[in-house]
Amino acid sequence: MTVPADQPVARRIRSFVLRQGRLTPAQQRAFDDHWSRYGIEPAGVPRDFAALFGRVAPLVLEIGFGNGSQLLHSCTTEPSRDFIGVEVHRPGVGRLMNDLAKANLANAKLYNHDAVEVLEAEIPPGALAEARIYFPDPWHKKRHNKRRLIQPDFLALLASRVAPGGRLHLATDWADYADHMREMLDAAPDWVADPTHARTEERPPWRIETHFEARGVRLGHGVWDFVHVRR
Numbered sequence: 691m692t693v694p695a696d697q698p699v700a701r702r703i704r705s706f707v708l709r710q711g712r713l714t715p716a717q718q719r720a721f722d723d724h725w726s727r728y729g730i731e732p733a734g735v736p737r738d739f740a741a742l743f744g745r746v747a748p749l750v751l752e753i754g755f756g757n758g759s760q761l762l763h764s765c766t767t768e769p770s771r772d773f774i775g776v777e778v779h780r781p782g783v784g785r786l787m788n789d790l791a792k793a794n795l796a797n798a799k800l801y802n803h804d805a806v807e808v809l810e811a812e813i814p815p816g817a818l819a820e821a822r823i824y825f826p827d828p829w830h831k832k833r834h835n836k837r838r839l840i841q842p843d844f845l846a847l848l849a850s851r852v853a854p855g856g857r858l859h860l861a862t863d864w865a866d867y868a869d870h871m872r873e874m875l876d877a878a879p880d881w882v883a884d885p886t887h888a889r890t891e892e893r894p895p896w897r898i899e900t901h902f903e904a905r906g907v908r909l910g911h912g913v914w915d916f917v918h919v920r921r
Contacts, residue, residue: 717784724787730774732803736814739772742799747772748819751851753805753839754778754826756902758786763898765795771819773798776805806844813851820857821848824897828864840871842878849880852920857884860916861897863906868914880921887917 713721721729730742740746748771755761755775765773775798777783783802790798801808829837840860848858858881862868868891875881887894891914903913 713781713784716788717781720784720787720791721780724791728787728790728798728800729783730799730801730812732801732808732812734811736817737812739774739799739817743772743797745772747797749774749817750820750822751776751809751813751818752822752824754823755782755786756825756900757782758789759900760822760824760898761786761798762789762793762795764896765790765798766793768896769797771797774801774813775799776801776803776808778802778804805839806847809847809851815850816853818852818856820859821852822859822897824859824861824900825863825902826867828862828867835870838867838870840867840874842874845874845878846880849878849920854920856920858916858918858920859894859897860918861893861913863903863911863913865912865914868912868916871914871916875916875918878918881918882921884917884919887915891915 730737739749750764750768750771751774752761752764753776755777756779758775758777761773761775764771775786777786777800780802783800786798786800801812823839826839827837829835852858860871860875862871875883893899893913893915894917897915899907907913
């Protein structure tokens with residue numbers, strides 16, 4: 691259907707700025723050699739992840755995995771779980787695929803795509819045992835706060851994809867975003883704080899301290915973790 695030229699077209703506000711950067715030769719080789727094993731091309735339909743992984747296992751989604759160090763750690767230390775990683779920046783995807791292939795890990799699949807679109811179209815309702823979002827862009831200028839990923843509609847979308855009793859884990863090193871996350875989570879009807887972790891706002895044992903995070907701590911940044919459970 692053609693939209694008339696004078697009719698405005700609604701566009702979703704993006705929570706990221708796409709800065710692809712240049713792939714190193716090794717990262718390009720990762721796409722050439724390993725995408726067929728680890729990559730998922732968006733198809734716009736709900737996926738049968740048990741068929742993709744060749745087994746039935748708890749499914750964990752990590753959104754915005756960066757260079758992949760945490761996701762690599764998760765795949766290594768939680769072998770009974772399968773992991774879906776979503777990252778828009780190709781260099782990080784290439785780096786992680788090389789690391790996964792080097793370790794010969796089979797419990798990860800990756801999207802190089804927008805996370806909201808993946809959640810809306812590719813993840814079946816109730817398919818996830820857990821969703822993890824570590825250090826999303828804080829969009830710290832007040833006029834940009836509307837671009838923050840953690841918003842009521844997004845938390846509701848996540849809740850529709852996480853099974854009851856499943857877990858949501860958020861982390862940030864930006865104090866204002868931590869306040870924002872806390873406010874959004876407290877108001878979200880589908881999520882309740884996990885008393886084992888969320889009340890302390892300390893890093894739980896399954897999340898490693900990344901190089902980026904350690905640098906922030908050295909600069910005096912705080913770090914806040916929020917762990918909630920799907921009602």
